[in-house]
Amino acid sequence: MDTLNNTLLKVENLHVVYKARRETVYAVNGVSFCLKKGETLGLVGETGAGKTTTAYAIMRVLPDRTARIVNGIIEFEGYNLLDVPENLMRHGIRGEKIAIIFQDPMSALNPIMKVGDQIAEALKFHNKEDLSPERIEEQVDRTLELVGIQKERKYDFPHQLSGGMKQRVVIAIALVCEPVLIIADEPTTALDVTIQAQVLAMIDELREKLGTAMILITHDLGIVAQMCDNVAIMYAGEIIEIGSVEDIYSGKMQHPYTAGLFGSLPDLEKKTDRLHPIEGLMPDPTDLPKGCKFNPRCPRCMDICRNVQPEFTVEGTHKVACHLYGSGKGRGIDE
Amino acid sequence: MVMNKKPLRSMSPLQETIYRFSQNKVSLIGLAVVLLLIFIIIFGEFISPFENGVKQNIRMRLQGPSAEHWFGTDAYGRDIFTRVLHGTKYTMMIAFPATFIAEVIGIILGACAAFYSRWFDNILMRVLDVFQAIPGQLLALAVVAALGGSLFNLVIAMLIARIPASVRTARSIMLSLVGQEYIDAARSYGSRDYHLIFRHVIPNSLGAMIVSMTINLSAITLQVSSMSYIGLGVSPPTPEWGALLSEAREFIITAPHLIIFPGIAILLTALSFNLVGDGLRDALDPRLRD
Amino acid sequence: MIKYIIRRLITLVPIIIGVTLVVFTILEMTPGDPAKMMLGDGATLEQFEAFNEKFGLDKPFVSRFFNYILQLFTRFDFGTSWLTSRPVLDTLKARVPITLIIAVSSIAFASTIGVSLGVISAVKQYSKLDYVSRLTAMVLAAVPVFWLGMMLAILFALKLGWLPSSGTGSWKHYILPMMTLGLPYSARILRSTRGYMLEAVRQDFVRTARSKGVPERYVIWKHAFLNACLPVINTIGVYMGGLLGGAVVTENVFGCNGLGSFIINSVKRKDIPAVTGGTVFLAMIFALILLAVDILYAFVDPRIKARYTAKGAK
Numbered sequence: 061m062d063t064l065n066n067t068l069l070k071v072e073n074l075h076v077v078y079k080a081r082r083e084t085v086y087a088v089n090g091v092s093f094c095l096k097k098g099e100t101l102g103l104v105g106e107t108g109a110g111k112t113t114t115a116y117a118i119m120r121v122l123p124d125r126t127a128r129i130v131n132g133i134i135e136f137e138g139y140n141l142l143d144v145p146e147n148l149m150r151h152g153i154r155g156e157k158i159a160i161i162f163q164d165p166m167s168a169l170n171p172i173m174k175v176g177d178q179i180a181e182a183l184k185f186h187n188k189e190d191l192s193p194e195r196i197e198e199q200v201d202r203t204l205e206l207v208g209i210q211k212e213r214k215y216d217f218p219h220q221l222s223g224g225m226k227q228r229v230v231i232a233i234a235l236v237c238e239p240v241l242i243i244a245d246e247p248t249t250a251l252d253v254t255i256q257a258q259v260l261a262m263i264d265e266l267r268e269k270l271g272t273a274m275i276l277i278t279h280d281l282g283i284v285a286q287m288c289d290n291v292a293i294m295y296a297g298e299i300i301e302i303g304s305v306e307d308i309y310s311g312k313m314q315h316p317y318t319a320g321l322f323g324s325l326p327d328l329e330k331k332t333d334r335l336h337p338i339e340g341l342m343p344d345p346t347d348l349p350k351g352c353k354f355n356p357r358c359p360r361c362m363d364i365c366r367n368v369q370p371e372f373t374v375e376g377t378h379k380v381a382c383h384l385y386g387s388g389k390g391r392g393i394d395e
Numbered sequence: 396m397v398m399n400k401k402p403l404r405s406m407s408p409l410q411e412t413i414y415r416f417s418q419n420k421v422s423l424i425g426l427a428v429v430l431l432l433i434f435i436i437i438f439g440e441f442i443s444p445f446e447n448g449v450k451q452n453i454r455m456r457l458q459g460p461s462a463e464h465w466f467g468t469d470a471y472g473r474d475i476f477t478r479v480l481h482g483t484k485y486t487m488m489i490a491f492p493a494t495f496i497a498e499v500i501g502i503i504l505g506a507c508a509a510f511y512s513r514w515f516d517n518i519l520m521r522v523l524d525v526f527q528a529i530p531g532q533l534l535a536l537a538v539v540a541a542l543g544g545s546l547f548n549l550v551i552a553m554l555i556a557r558i559p560a561s562v563r564t565a566r567s568i569m570l571s572l573v574g575q576e577y578i579d580a581a582r583s584y585g586s587r588d589y590h591l592i593f594r595h596v597i598p599n600s601l602g603a604m605i606v607s608m609t610i611n612l613s614a615i616t617l618q619v620s621s622m623s624y625i626g627l628g629v630s631p632p633t634p635e636w637g638a639l640l641s642e643a644r645e646f647i648i649t650a651p652h653l654i655i656f657p658g659i660a661i662l663l664t665a666l667s668f669n670l671v672g673d674g675l676r677d678a679l680d681p682r683l684r685d
Numbered sequence: 686m687i688k689y690i691i692r693r694l695i696t697l698v699p700i701i702i703g704v705t706l707v708v709f710t711i712l713e714m715t716p717g718d719p720a721k722m723m724l725g726d727g728a729t730l731e732q733f734e735a736f737n738e739k740f741g742l743d744k745p746f747v748s749r750f751f752n753y754i755l756q757l758f759t760r761f762d763f764g765t766s767w768l769t770s771r772p773v774l775d776t777l778k779a780r781v782p783i784t785l786i787i788a789v790s791s792i793a794f795a796s797t798i799g800v801s802l803g804v805i806s807a808v809k810q811y812s813k814l815d816y817v818s819r820l821t822a823m824v825l826a827a828v829p830v831f832w833l834g835m836m837l838a839i840l841f842a843l844k845l846g847w848l849p850s851s852g853t854g855s856w857k858h859y860i861l862p863m864m865t866l867g868l869p870y871s872a873r874i875l876r877s878t879r880g881y882m883l884e885a886v887r888q889d890f891v892r893t894a895r896s897k898g899v900p901e902r903y904v905i906w907k908h909a910f911l912n913a914c915l916p917v918i919n920t921i922g923v924y925m926g927g928l929l930g931g932a933v934v935t936e937n938v939f940g941c942n943g944l945g946s947f948i949i950n951s952v953k954r955k956d957i958p959a960v961t962g963g964t965v966f967l968a969m970i971f972a973l974i975l976l977a978v979d980i981l982y983a984f985v986d987p988r989i990k991a992r993y994t995a996k997g998a999k
Contacts, residue, residue: 219988532927532931624829
């Protein structure tokens with residue numbers, strides 16, 4: 061497709077399952093996407109769609125007793141991360157090249173460690189330039205100021221900070237080693253609405269300043285429109301639609317699920333009496349439906365949807381996995 | 396997901412608990428041992444009449460285990476198997492009532508503390524602080540010092556030693572329940588306190604209380620036998636397990652079988668109660684399971 | 686912090702008064718006339734009266750109780766033995782070191798084994814080592830202390846002849862009591878440590894640490910363990926009560942002349958002041974241990990420390 065050497069991360073056909081006592085949870089089922097340097101990809105979907113699992117798989121911080129990456133390639137800077145030994149992963153990738161901003165700042169920080177030490181920890185274990193302790197402290201101070209916290213607060217414990225400040229600290233931890241890729245896992249869901257915008261704006265600004273690529277996991281299409289270059293819509297462990305922001309918001313094709321997501325958003329411009337939520341629930345991940353995973357809830361479901369898994373229909377940068385499009389099956393059939 | 400075939404999701408909480416418990420082999424073994432103990436208490440007389448454990452036979456003294464005397468004989472030629480067998484009921488006669496009453500008192504006081512005025516809770520906690528500052532074994536010793544050692548007094552001693560812990564457990568379980576929203580919800584639509592306590596709080600705390608009771612049974616079994624062992628509980632010739640061991644002390648070199656078998660009986664009893672308790676806890680709250 | 690410790694020490698006062706009241710009340714229920722029990726039926730009326738006057742038995746319960754409290758707090762006087770007419774404190778002083786050696790050595794032994802195996806068991810959950818240590822712990826937690834003592838004595842003292850089976854002469858005498866009391870508690874500590882560790886390694890901040898690229902060893906000990914430490918310390922503190930009670934029994938098994946055997950003997954001889962004194966004294970030790978645990982807690986957990994210092998500032 062595009063200039064290949066520009067690609068930072070390429071995920072191909074990723075499959076992750078969780079094995080419980082008697083059940084197997086199919087969390088991620090053949091996810092593929094590409095991320096270029098400095099680019100932002102929005103990963104959108106409901107709770108349980110496999111967004112966070114995908115993120116943890118990239119970092120390889122899945123719970124190792126239950127989770128298994130059964131298939132796939134995660135190519136980062138030309139290396140398949142799934143082949144990298146744990147030791148090297150820890151040393152060279154985690155925290156150093158790829159960093160993650162966790163969902164819940166309340167629990168993501170160690171309650172009995174000063175926040176400054178928690179930020180410095182990442183640096184200490186990736187200390188390639190052999191920084192002296194003083195230099196590490198300086199770097200911590202700088203990062204704290206970058207995320208808008210006075211450097212004196214580094215001696216505080218997490219319980220002394222507000223929720224918004226904790227999330228800033230979590231962001232500082234992610235940024236302190238200047239990674240090339242940040243995975244932001246719903247970075248603002250745990251925060252008050254009033255601070256959400258602030259934190260997001262800050263993340264965006266810092267990302268731009270540092271030229272970092274980002275995967276932004278969210279279920280908020282509004283945030284995606286503001287911050288992302290590309291968007292992937294996930295449903296039941298699959299990407300069902302992927303493309304640029306324009307493709308998703310105003311492309312010719314639209315997956316009925318994406319349409320449903322938009323339908324459940326309040327629109328200030330159009331005057332509607334009510335929102336249109338998607339009927340039904342996500343399918344049970346231990347017992348996924350045949351064919352298109354969305355078929356039980358799809359308002360435009362056809363016979364073929366119940367039996368055949370749809371392939372991507374490609375139109376430029378826009379890909380949709382739905383039987384409504386491509387190979388002769390037009391919109392009209394079911395209507 | 397009405398059409399779900401998964402068995403676990405269509406069960407009532409009780410069925411679910413029983414199902415989960417039945418999946419746990421180790422706890423089932425524990426339960427089997429507990430049932431065996433109850434069987435022994437009821438039918439012990441038929442397995443080996445108490446007479447065999449009382450009848451003295453000096454010619455057969457301090458014999459090792461044999462086909463006739465499975466666990467050997469003691470200094471008076473009494474059959475140890477019979478004595479251990481009949482010892483079961485003494486331990487249980489003390490442990491069961493003491494645990495049960497302690498638990499009931501715990502539930503009542505705990506519910507009151509969780510439900511009624513702060514001052515009651517405060518006073519209760521201060522009293523508990525005092526009681527918990529005295530190690531249980533010492534409290535039991537003091538009771539026996541005052542009342543003397545007999546079966547009934549041991550029940551009292553164990554009861555007094557256990558109540559503080561039971562009340563504390565019950566109180567914390569109930570406080571956590573009272574803090575939950577469905578209680579507030581029930582309150583908001585006008586449920587009365589006694590209705591809340593009997594309909595919501597006690598049924599919901601029962602599981603946890605049963606778990607604490609089983610574990611308590613194990614602790615009391617150990618404590619009763621140690622009281623008898625140091626000579627302040629049931630005294631020989633009553634074949635209580637601790638008393639058997641107390642008698643056996645002087646034969647520690649010549650007849651170790653006198654020590655081994657009663658000890659194993661205590662160990663198995665305490666262990667099986669613990670296993671059942673652990674299994675119940677896991678079955679009641681699968682999240683705690685790993 | 687010092688202010689806090691002093692405040693906590695002051696809160697011990699009502700506890701000790703309460704403990705004394707409880708012990709006093711329980712022992713007051715002893716049937717029979719103490720003078721008759723001590724002096725026997727053959728003594729004269731004058732002797733009875735002298736006895737009652739000497740030990741204040743002619744006064745009512747409340748007055749005796751307040752007098753006891755007063756003596757306890759002003760002169761650290763634990764009463765006078767009916768049997769020997771000597772202050773109970775003298776005997777306590779002579780005997781408490783033995784009990785403390787047994788209690789402290791066994792809790793140290795139990796914590797070392799229990800905590801380290803508990804952590805390893807949790808980290809290597811479902812490994813062979815985990816199964817073996819859990820199984821052993823399950824059995825050991827149900828072993829009667831005195832029986833374990835007898836079995837250990839049979840093995841190490843009578844069969845192997847490595848260690849003395851009774852008395853308190855040398856350090857060797859304390860090894861069997863330490864193991865007897867320590868093993869069951871190491872099992873209990875193992876079980877709770879494992880539980881708290883399993884909880885801790887599932888915490889989000891542990892994942893944060895991993896995703897920072899922190900080495901696994903650090904993740905386990907510095908992040909997970911230090912957090913699991915708090916409840917573990919608390920549990921160990923609570924177990925101290927049972928352990929002190931167990932020490933009483935252990936002393937009996939190994940014929941150590943500690944506080945425990947003193948209390949047991951006094952119970953047998955109906956020497957009530959000695960029982961009261963011994964029990965109150967042990968309860969005081971226990972209360973001090975719990976206080977120490979609280980303070981230790983505050984040192985490890987900044988949240989609790991903050992609460993304390995905030996309180997202290999008021």
